[in-house]
Amino acid sequence: MFGLNKKDTSLLIIVACLTMFAPFILNPFPTDSGLAQFNAGYPDLMQRFVIFGIFAIGFNILFGLTGYLSFGHAAFLGVGSYSAVWMFKLIGMNVIPAIVLSVIVAGLFALLIGFISLRRSGIYFSILTLAFAQMSFNLAYSVLTPITNGETGLQLTLEDPRILGVSATADGSIPVTNLFGLEMRSTFEMAVGPWAFQFNAGYYLCAFIMLAAFYLSIRIFRSPFGMMLRAVKSNQQRMNYTGLNTRPYTLAAFVISGMYAGLAGGLMASMDPLAGAERMQWTASGEVVLMTILGGAGTLIGPVLGAGFIKYFENIFSKINDNVLHSWFSFMPDGMEDAVVFLIHPFIGKGWHLTLGILFMLVVIFLPGGLVEGGQRIKGWLSGRKAKDDGKAAGETNPAE
Amino acid sequence: MDAILLQILNGLDKGSAYALIALGLTLIFGTLGVVNFAHGALFMIGAFCAVTLQRLLNLSYEVVDETQTDFLGNPLKVKTPYVEAWFGPEFGGAIIDWAVPLAILFAIPIMIGVGYVMERGLIKHFYKRPHADQILVTFGLAIVLQEVVKYFYGANPIQTPAPDALNGVVNLGAAIGMDIVYPVWRVVYFFFAVVIIGGIFSFLQFTTFGMVVRAGMADRETVGLLGINIDRRFTIMFGIAAAVAGLAGVMYTPINSPNYHMGMDFLVLSFVVVVVGGMGSLPGAVLAGFLLGILESFASMNEIKSLIPGIDQIIIYLVAIIILLTRPRGLMGRKGVMED
C-alpha cells in the first residue's frame, strides 16, 4: 500500500492510529485522580509531541542516514517560525501560506548553510553548523530586532496590516490562526465518565502533516537516494574513489531535513503565533540531537519516541511540586510522608533537569540503540521466554544490528 | 594605543581561560579519543571547590547577642568563624582572605579524584562506542553535575573575592612611560595559565611518562603491544586534564562570581576553540584559545562595533567559519581525526 512494503505499511498504520487516538492514549487517568498529573492529552503538549516529532524525523534523515551531525538545526526551525509569523502579520491568519513560506525559507537557508558547511566533514562540519546557528541566534536576539523583535519574540499586534484578513476582529482582539475558517485553537471536549478527552483542530492538522512527513521519510529511507546516503555514512571515501560525487546527495539530505525543521517551525507558529529567538540557540539544536539519539538514530520511529520522551519530561515533570507530592503520599503516616517527599523532592519540579540528565545517562549506558532498542529488548525478552516455553532455540530473536 | 594594549591584555586574559579549558579537552580527546561534553562541568566544579573552601573556612559558631536584633526582632546571633577562634582574628582572617589561592591545593586532589572516578566509572565503557553516544552520556553527566551543584549552592552567582593584597589595580605601563592600569588578579590569572600550560607541555615533552603518553596518542595499539599499560597512563592523563580545568575554574572565581551554569557557558566556546585549533593538537588548542580571546576583545571595541554593528556577538563563530573554510583541519589539526 502507498508503495510501501508490508512492514512499513503496518508501521505507518500503527503510527497513524497512535496519533489519531492520542487524546485517548495520552489521558489514561481520570481527571480527578492524583495521577492526572501524568496525563499529557491536552492540546498544547500533543501539538508539541507531533511538531517536535516532525523536527526529529527530519533531523534523522540527515544524521541517521548520512551520519553528518548538524549542531545547528534549530536555526531552520527558528527561521521557519519567523517566516510564518510574518505571514500572519502581513497576509492573513490562514496557516497554509504561512507553512508553505516557512518550508521554502528554511529550505533556502539550509541550502546556503549546507553548501558552505558540507565542504567539511566530521566534527568540523558540526562546528560549522553550530557557528551558523549561534550567529543567527545572537543576531536575532540583538541587531536584527526590527525583524525578530529580539528577546520578546515576534508577536501579532492589533496594528498588523493582514491584507487578506482583518487587523482586529469585531470585538477588538487579534484574529486567531485558522485553516480556511477552522480555528486552530478550537477544541472539542468529550467527557467519558471521570475522563475528559480533548480533540483539538490544530493538533489534528499537525498530526496529519506529521503522518505525511513520516510517510515521506519512509519513502526516503527505502529509496535508492536513501541507499546512497547510507553508503555515504558507511564509507564516503570509497564512494569518492568510485568516481561518484557525494556532495549533491548530502546537500539534498541537508536541505530536506532543513525543510522538515522549517515545517516544524511553521507549525509551531501556526499553533501559537509567536516566534522567539531562543528557538535557534545551541541548546535547542542540542535538544533535537538528544531526541534522535535517545530514540534511536537511523531508525524510523526512534526520533519520534525521543521527541515525545523529552517533551513529556519538560512539560509534566516540571509541574510536579511538593504540594502535589504531599497529596499523593497523604495516605502514609506523617513522618513517613515527609521522608518520602523529601527524597523525591530533588527530582521533580525545579529538579526535572536532574531527572532528565540521569535518564539520558541510563538510556545511553544500557540501551546503546536508544529507546527503540529498549523496545527490542523487551520484545526479545518476551519472545525469548515464549521460545523457552515452546522448547525452541532463542537464537534467531537476537536483533541484527 | 593604550586602548589597543588594554584590549590585548583583555584578550590574553580571556584567552587564558579558553586555552586552559581547551587544553584539557584536547588532552582527553587526544589520549582517550573521547569527546567530553562534561568538561565545562569540570571547570564549574573547580570553581565550586573555591566556593566550598571559602564556606568551610567561614564555618562559624553562633553567640546570641541580646543587644542586637535580626530582621524579625529576635535577638541577633553573631557568627564567628572557627578559624578565627582557633588562630586568632588576625591570622584566621588572613586564612579566610586567601581562600581562593588556598583552594588550589584543595582542588587538585579533588579534581584528580573526580577525573579518575569519571574515567573509571563511566567513560571507560564508552571508548568503543560512537562519538554521538559519548557526547550524549557526557552531556547527561554535565547536566547531572550542574543540577547537583545547583541543589546545594542555589542558582545565583556566589561571590568569591581574591585576597585583598591582589585585589587592586597595577600600572603595567609605568616602565615604558605609559598608563596601562590593569587588575592585579587578571595579571595573576594570565601568569598562572602560562605556568600550567608550560607545565603540561614540559611534562609531556621531558618526562618518560609524558613520552609514553605521546607515543600512545600516536599509536595506542603498538605501545600496548610493547607491554606498557597505556590505559593506566591515560586514566592519569584524564585526571590531570580534569585538574587543569578545575584549576582554571578555581582561579577564575574572583574574576566572575561562579554560578552553576558557568560550565555550559564555556562549553560551546571551548569546543569551538578546540576545533579551530585542530582536533587533537595541544599547541593548536592553546594558540586558538589566545587568538579567539584577543579577537573577541578587539571586536568589542567601540570603533569596530560602530563599523560593523553586532560584530562582537558573532566574532568567535565568524572566525571559526573562516578558519575552517581556509584550513580544513583547523590551525594545527591532523588528517583523519574526527573527520568521519
Next chain:
Amino acid sequence: MSKFDVSRRGVLKTGAMAGAGVALPTIFTASSAAAFTNEPTGSTVTLGFNVPQTGPYADEGADELRAYELAVEHLNGGGDGGMMNTFSSKALQGNGILGKKVEYVTGDTQTKSDAARASAKSMIEKDGAVMITGGSSSGVAIAVQGLCQEAGVIFMAGLTHSNDTTGKDKKANGFRHFFNGYMSGAALAPVLKNLYGTDRTAYHLTADYTWGWTQEESIAAATEALGWQTVNKVRTPLAATDFSSYIAPVLNSGADVLVLNHYGGNMVNSLTNAVQFGLRDKVVNGKNFEIVVPLYSRLMAKGAGENVKGIHGSTNWHWTLQDEGSKAFVKSFGTKYGFPPSQAAHTCYVQTLLYADAVERAGSFNPCAVVEALEGYEFDGLGNGPTLYRAEDHQCFKDVLVVRGKENPTSEFDLLEVVEVTPRAQVEYAPDHPMFAGGNLGACNPGA
C-alpha cells in the same frame, strides 16, 4: 531490518495496552458551554504560578513561589493573614476567593518565551487555571501576557521592568504591579543630581536586548534632563560573561559616571569587572568616578558581594521598609521561611492578593469583570503606599525606592539601604508618553 520489525511489535503492544485502558466508555457528554475560559464550577479555584525554576533566575523564581504559597495560605485563612490585614480593601475574608478554596499549579518558564508559553498553556488547557502569574524577565512576561489575552484568562505579571510590558505590548488581560524603566530613571535622577551634581558625563553599558534598550533610553533621558552628558552607549551581548573588554574603554573615555543597564548574572559580572578595573577609586575631571545600577535586585546584589557598597540604584520594594504592610509581610514571610522576602516575592504576593480582591469585589471570576474591578483601582497598605492601577495601561503607580549598597551590612540580607522614597507624583507619566507609545490594550477577552 529485523531491528525495525521488532520495534513495530513493541509499539503495537504498548499501543494495545494503552488502548485497553480507555476502551470502557460509559456515557458520552459534550462539555457544557461556559461563560468564560475555565470558569470554576466546583468548590475550588485554580491559579497558575509560572516562575523560572531552572536557568539563571531559578533563585528568584523559588522566592516568587514561596510568596505565592504564602499568599494562597493567607487567602485560604491560614497563617497570620500577612498583608490582608493591612490592605485597604477588606473584601477578602480568608475563606478563599468567593468562597472557593484556592488551589494552585506551578510550572517552569525556564526564562524562555517558548517554554513559558508552553507551561502557561498547560495550566490553562489541562489544569483549568483561571489566572496566570509570575516570571522574572520582560520577554517572558510579554509573551505570556499575549497568550493570556488570546486564551481569555487574567495575567498578573511578576518581575518585569521593561517599559514595553505596559507600553507597546500592553494587553487588556494583563496587569503589572512592578515598576518600570521610566520610573527608575525618574526616581533616580533627582537623587543623582543631589549626590553627583549636574555636570557629569555618563557612559552606558547596556544588555543588548529590548529590556536593556528601554532602560538605557529611560535613564539617559532622565539624566540628560539634569544637564548630564551621555558620552557613549555601548551594547553588550547577553551571553557575555567577562565584561573586561567593554569596561576597559571606559577608563579613558572622559566619562565620570558608568551606568550599568544589566540585570541578573550580567549585572553581577559587569559590576564586579568594573570594580576590578579600579573604576571606583578613579578621579576624572576632578570628580570621583561613580557607578550606577538602575535596577537593583537584592538576590543578585549578593553575588556581587563587596562590590555593591555605595552604589545607587532603584527597586520596587525592600524588606526594611517600616510601613505596616511591609512589616506584616516580612513578619509572616520571615517566620515561615527564615529569611526576608525579595522584591520579586513582594510583587508576586501583592499581585495575588490584588487579583483575589478584584474577584471578590467584582463578584465573579470573569476576566472582563476582574479587568473592570482593577482598572483605576486605588488601594493602600500593600507596602508601597497609596497605589493606583491605571486604567489606560494597567500599570501600577506608586512610590519608587532609591537604594544604595550598604557599607556595613549587619547580616547577609542587609545588603541595601533605602536612600529615598521617591513619591508617586514624581514618577508618573502620560499614557501616551513616547517611550510607551505604539501599543493598544484592545478589549478584554473572556475566552470560551
